[in-house]
Amino acid sequence: MKRLNELSPGDGGRVRSAEGEMKKRLYDLGFTPGAFVQCALASPGRGMRAYAIRGTVIALRERDARQIMMEEKEHG
Amino acid sequence: MAETRLIALAGNPNVGKSTVFNALTGMRQHTGNWPGKTVAAARGVCRIDGEELKLLDVPGAYSLRARSAEEEAAMEAVCFRQAQAVIVVCDACCLERNLHLVYQVMEITSRVVVCVNLMDEAEKRGTRVDIQELSRRLGVPAVGTCARAGKGLEELLRAARRVMEEPPRPRRAKYPKPIEDAAGRLAAQLADPLHGCVPARYAALRLMENDPCFRREIVRRAVLGASAEAAILAARRESGMTAEEIAAQLTAGIYRAAEKTCAFAVRSPAGMDEKRLRADRLLTGWAGVPVMLLLLALIFFITLKGANWPSAWLAAGFAELEGLLAGGLEAVGAPPFLRALLTEGVFRTLAQVVAVMLPPMAIFFPLFTLLEDSGYLPRVAFTLDRMFEKCHACGKQALTMCMGFGCNAVGVTGCRIIDSPRERLIAMLTNSLVPCNGRFPTLFAMMALFFSGGGLGGTAASVGMLVGLAALSVGMTLLCSWLLSKTLLRGVPSSFTLELPPYRMPQIGRVAVRSVLDRTLFVLGRAAAVAAPAGLVIYLLAHVEAGGQTLLSHLTGFLDPLGRLMGLDGVILAGFLLGFPANEIVLPLILMAYTAGSSLQETANLSALGAILRAHGWTALTALNLTLFSLFHFPCSTTVLTLRRETGSGKWTLAGCLLPTALGFLLCVLTHGLFGS
Numbered sequence: 001m002k003r004l005n006e007l008s009p010g011d012g013g014r015v016r017s018a019e020g021e022m023k024k025r026l027y028d029l030g031f032t033p034g035a036f037v038q039c040a041l042a043s044p045g046r047g048m049r050a051y052a053i054r055g056t057v058i059a060l061r062e063r064d065a066r067q068i069m070m071e072e073k074e075h076g
Numbered sequence: 077m078a079e080t081r082l083i084a085l086a087g088n089p090n091v092g093k094s095t096v097f098n099a100l101t102g103m104r105q106h107t108g109n110w111p112g113k114t115v116a117a118a119r120g121v122c123r124i125d126g127e128e129l130k131l132l133d134v135p136g137a138y139s140l141r142a143r144s145a146e147e148e149a150a151m152e153a154v155c156f157r158q159a160q161a162v163i164v165v166c167d168a169c170c171l172e173r174n175l176h177l178v179y180q181v182m183e184i185t186s187r188v189v190v191c192v193n194l195m196d197e198a199e200k201r202g203t204r205v206d207i208q209e210l211s212r213r214l215g216v217p218a219v220g221t222c223a224r225a226g227k228g229l230e231e232l233l234r235a236a237r238r239v240m241e242e243p244p245r246p247r248r249a250k251y252p253k254p255i256e257d258a259a260g261r262l263a264a265q266l267a268d269p270l271h272g273c274v275p276a277r278y279a280a281l282r283l284m285e286n287d288p289c290f291r292r293e294i295v296r297r298a299v300l301g302a303s304a305e306a307a308i309l310a311a312r313r314e315s316g317m318t319a320e321e322i323a324a325q326l327t328a329g330i331y332r333a334a335e336k337t338c339a340f341a342v343r344s345p346a347g348m349d350e351k352r353l354r355a356d357r358l359l360t361g362w363a364g365v366p367v368m369l370l371l372l373a374l375i376f377f378i379t380l381k382g383a384n385w386p387s388a389w390l391a392a393g394f395a396e397l398e399g400l401l402a403g404g405l406e407a408v409g410a411p412p413f414l415r416a417l418l419t420e421g422v423f424r425t426l427a428q429v430v431a432v433m434l435p436p437m438a439i440f441f442p443l444f445t446l447l448e449d450s451g452y453l454p455r456v457a458f459t460l461d462r463m464f465e466k467c468h469a470c471g472k473q474a475l476t477m478c479m480g481f482g483c484n485a486v487g488v489t490g491c492r493i494i495d496s497p498r499e500r501l502i503a504m505l506t507n508s509l510v511p512c513n514g515r516f517p518t519l520f521a522m523m524a525l526f527f528s529g530g531g532l533g534g535t536a537a538s539v540g541m542l543v544g545l546a547a548l549s550v551g552m553t554l555l556c557s558w559l560l561s562k563t564l565l566r567g568v569p570s571s572f573t574l575e576l577p578p579y580r581m582p583q584i585g586r587v588a589v590r591s592v593l594d595r596t597l598f599v600l601g602r603a604a605a606v607a608a609p610a611g612l613v614i615y616l617l618a619h620v621e622a623g624g625q626t627l628l629s630h631l632t633g634f635l636d637p638l639g640r641l642m643g644l645d646g647v648i649l650a651g652f653l654l655g656f657p658a659n660e661i662v663l664p665l666i667l668m669a670y671t672a673g674s675s676l677q678e679t680a681n682l683s684a685l686g687a688i689l690r691a692h693g694w695t696a697l698t699a700l701n702l703t704l705f706s707l708f709h710f711p712c713s714t715t716v717l718t719l720r721r722e723t724g725s726g727k728w729t730l731a732g733c734l735l736p737t738a739l740g741f742l743l744c745v746l747t748h749g750l751f752g753s
Contacts, residue, residue, distance in 0.1 A: 009357075022571040027327040028139040029573060030173050035331070040353060041576075044362050047462035048471065050576050055170030055344070059458050059574040061465060 002072060004037065005049070005065035012038035013070040020067040030054040031068055080121075082130040083236050084153055086181060087165035088174050089136030089146070090577050092193045094118075096165050096223040097133040100233070104590075105133060117153060124233035132159060138173075140180045141282070141323075142289035144495045152293060154184055155274050161187040161236045168198035168205050168220070169578065171342050175214075175334035176327075182216065182246040183278045187239040190218040191232050196225065197580070203344040210341035215247035224583065249333035251281075252325055254315040259284060262311035269304050273297045283308045285326055286319035352578060356455070364459035369543055371452075375443045376539045380520060383435035390435070391681035394427035413619075420672070421615025422608045428664030429607040432682065433517040434599050437660065441513050442591040444482050449582035453478050457574055460550075467554050468561035468569045470499035477503070477553055480510040481546075484711055485718040487512075492722070496570040498561075504722060505732045506556045508711035509739070510549040513595075514659035518706050519545060521663060525686040526699035549707055556735060564731070599660065606657045607664065614654060614665055618672030628669060642741060643701040643748030645693070652705065657713045662706070697751055701744045708740030 007013060015035045018026045030053045031037065040057055041050040050059040087093040094105045101120030118133040137150035154162055162181050166174035171192070182188050192205055211218040217235040221228030250256070262284065263276035270279055274294070282290040294300065315322060359367055398419055405415045447453065453475055461471035472494050480487030487507040494500040511519060519542060528537035561567060617628035625633075628650070635653075636646030647669045655662035667685060670692050689698075710733040711719065720729045 020571075022573075024141070024323060024327075025143045025571070025573065027324060028141065028143065028176070030176070030331065032324075032328050032331045041356055041360050041458075043360055043364065043459055043462065045462055047465075048458050048574070050356075050360075050458065054172045056173050057576040059454075059461075059576055061461065061471070061569075061571070064571045064573070 002070040003066050004031075004051070004060075004068035004070055005062050007037070007039040007049075007051075007070070009039050009042050009049075012036060016069040016071050018068045020064075022064055022067055026064075026068060029058055030056075037068075037070075080128050080130050081160040081240060082132060082158070084132045084134055084157060084159035084162045085165060086134045086150060086154055086162055086177065087136060087191075088138055088167065088177055090575065091136070091165050091167040091174065092223050093136060093165045094133060096163075096191060096193060096221065096229070096232075097131060099223045099226055099229055101131055117149060122233065124230060124237065127237065129233065129236070132157065137177065139177065140184075141285075141287050145492055148289050151289065154181055155278075155290075156293060156297065159185075160240045161185075161189065163189045163191050163232065163236055165191045165193050168192045168195050169201060169203055171205060171210075172331075172334050172338045175337060176330055178214065179249045179330045179333055182214070182248055183281070184275060186216070186243045186246050188216045188244075188246060189232065189235045189239055190214060190216060191228075192218055192220045193223055195220045195228075196222045197578070198344075201345070201349060201578075203342065206341045206343075210337065213247065213337040213341055216244045249330045251329040254317070255281075255284070255322060255325055258311040258315040261314070262307055265307040266304060269300055270294075270298050280311065281326060284312050284315065284319065285323040287323075349578075355579065356576070359452070359455050360459050364455070368456060368459065369547070371447070372546055373539050373543050375440065375447075376542045377535065378443060379436050379440045379516070380524075380535050380538060382439045383517075383520070386435040387431055388681065390431035391427075394423075394431055398423055398427070417612065417615055417619075421668070422611045425607050425611025425614070425661070425664050425668050426603055428667060429603045429661055430600065432521065432685070433514075433660040433664070434596065434603075436517045436520050437513050437599055438592050438596045440516055441482060441595040442588045444513075445587055445591045446582045446584065448478075448482075449580065449587055451577045451579045454574060454576050458576060461574075463554055464557070465569055467558035468567065469502050469554075469557040470494045470496060470569065470572055471574060472572060473499065473503040473506075473553075473557070476507060477510055477550070480507045480512060482513055484508045484510075484512045484715040488715060488718045488722055495572070496567075498565050498567045499570060501723065501728060502557050502560050502565055504719060505560065505728065505735055506553045508715055508732070508736050509553045509556060509708060511545070511707055512659065512712075514712070515706050517660060518663045519703055521682060521685065522699045522703045522706075524682060525689070526694075526696045545703065545707065552708065552739060556739065602658050602660075607661045610654055610657070610661055610665060611668060614668050615672055618669065628672070632669065641748070642705065642744035643697055643752050644705065644744065645698075647692070648698075648702060648705075652709060656710070659706075659712050697747065701747055704743045704747065705740045708736045708743065710734075710737045 002013070015031050015033055015037060017033055018031055035053060038052040039049055040052045046062050048059045048061055049065060050057050085093060085097055097103070097118065097120060098105055100122040103120045105118050117135060120131045122129055122131055132153060134150045134153045135146035137147040139147060140151040140154060142148040142151050162185055164178045164181050166178065178190055190210065192207060192210070195205065198205060205220065207218050207220045217239060219228055219232045219235050221232055223229065259277060259280040262280040266279055267276045270276055279294065312319060312322070317325065401423055402415060402419045405418060456478055457471050457474035460474045464471050464473055475493065476487050476490045479490045484507050488504050491500050491503045494503055523538040523541050527541055528534040614628065617631065618626050620627050622630065632646030632650050634646065635649040639645040639649045648666055650669060651662050651666035654665050667688060670688055716729060716733060719732045720726065723729055
């Protein structure tokens with residue numbers, strides 16, 4: 001299954017579900033099932049990545065972005 | 077008229093809530109373009125159409141289902157503070173996410189006004205918000221505002237007054253039928269035990285999803301009892317879902333409503349804002365760190381160049397004034413000792429602080445404020461996060477560290493934005509490892525006097541070394557954070573999210589003028605309160621004798637062996653100790669201790685200062701060690717008090733003093749051992 005941290009800058013997709021201790025926080029920020037997310041920025045190496053979601057940009061650490069499962073179908 | 081009515085001002089982080097608050101109350105709460113500046117609820121008063129209203133600025137929150145200290149405070153304020161109305165401030169540029177909070181507030185009270193702020197910015201980005209349609213869809217009044225320009229604020233307050241007189245009928249978010257049904261029945265059973273302290277339907281939903289923070293607040297105010305507890309479990313069973321599934325459904329339901337409302341009320345361009353992204357790719361990609369260093373260099377350069385002129389002017393003015401003061405005192409017949417005490421002790425220390433220390437402080441601080449206002453700080457945190465993660469610390473520590481460059485006490489208070497107690501302690505204990513505004517002038521003076529020549533080349537060299545020192549501070553912050561998380565504060569890094577707000581053009585004129593004035597007044601006030609008495613003390617110490625020696629030489633003699641070990645001397649250490657109330661008086665005190673009793677006329681300019689220091693045996697190594705010890709030593713009294721307040725523990729406060737002092741001591745002994753003759 002594809003995870004949010006696998007998106008490269010420019011890629012987008014729809015959230016399927018979130019897991020882990022951060023789940024509720026991520027839902028509050030708008031990463032709800034069905035929401036459209038786009039990877040906007042990546043810092044060098046395995047640093048934070050920023051995601052465009054519901055008109056805002058939210059940065060997550062790689063290990064937190066791994067907790068978000070994405071729908072298989074790709075969106076440009 | 078009855079007592080003044082209270083309005084709560086809620087909203088997501090970084091939507092200009094404090095700006096709205098300031099514009100309404102005429103107060104000057106700290107504002108800046110990064111999430112989490114407002115850490116404590118502020119109160120103010122405003123007037124509209126002859127009525128006085130109390131205003132409560134609630135810390136920014138994404139949700140009322142508390143996941144952080146700010147959200148807990150926000151939930152408590154909106155649910156239980158009995159505000160007669162709630163204004164929810166929203167960012168017009170990302171209304172959908174903001175409506176998530178609006179829908180939550182509407183479940184608690186119907187007296188809600190939606191303030192759609194930053195309308196001007198949204199328009200620039202091509203986003204159109206149809207305020208009337210929004211208001212119709214939500215069922216509560218909505219008002220478009222541009223708080224920075226003061227637009228729409230009166231209308232906002234009038235709307236708030238109207239909803240207090242006549243509560244509107246909000247159109248709440250709908251949840252799946254099993255949840256609605258179970259919640260309805262539970263609400264009826266809870267009505268009695270809750271005795272109206274919070275709406276029953278809202279309480280039913282929160283208890284069904286098992287929000288621990290809400291439950292904590294409820295049991296402080298009401299006795300649920302065994303039958304209510306049984307009813308909660310029954311309601312959950314009836315819905316056929318676990319608490320976690322209910323929680324997910326509630327969030328999803330609210331977002332569905334928000335999406336739908338926005339589909340009708342907001343027209344925005346599709347896709348990401350490419351222009352904004354281009355700038356961000358540059359500032360946060362591979363070039364992130366170099367750009368950061370360049371920006372810092374630019375700020376140092378402007379500060380150094382800009383401070384020269386007012387410094388020279390002030391020094392000349394003070395020399396003139398000192399003559400006048402001495403003449404005046406003589407004319408009124410003051411005894412010689414008192415004359416000398418007032419001019420050479422009190423006045424000169426004051427003059428030193430104002431002439432040498434104030435100008436760089438009054439220039440550096442506003443520049444820093446502009447950077448803060450532009451939205452650059454979250455990008456710094458974004459770029460540096462990987463390093464903080466490796467040190468098992470929170471990425472938001474980069475934000476509090478940046479605040480430390482302005483003032484360590486503010487930086488320590490700012491650590492409240494870090495949710496994990498372990499990571500918050502790390503951030504607080506290491507905050508004073510970055511030099512604050514009060515220490516920069518000392519660093520500037522050392523670089524200019526001992527390490528770089530005059531002219532543009534000299535300034536450039538100074539700037540380069542200062543950037544190096546700032547980098548060293550950041551490096552030490554990381555090192556100490558790593559050490560702490562391996563020893564006293566062991567643990568794994570917790571999750572965190574960081575919103576990157578759009579860049580905003582800072583209001584250069586207003587911010588700069590305001591903060592130059594504020595900073596100048598602040599330093600002047602502190603000079604009078606702290607530098608003048610300290611000057612008095614050191615003058616007395618230098619002139620009162622005991623056992624054939626002045627008290628000062630007893631003190632410096634006692635400290636001298638320790639000072640020599642660190643490549644400094646007893647006077648310098650005495651200066652640091654007596655300068656505990658404020659960092660900007662350390663160097664003036666050292667100077668005062670050297671010159672007390674001599675008949676030197678002018679000490680308030682930089683080259684005279686260099687001559688005095690060299691005459692007392694200073695070498696480049698002394699200056700280097702003083703610089704290092706200035707970077708790493710016990711925090712000033714204000715910061716220590718703040719540490720005590722924020723940690724609530726004498727032990728951690730002591731650790732916050734010992735850690736930087738030990739580091740500075742070790743570094744000084746090391747350089748002295750390596751390079752000292």
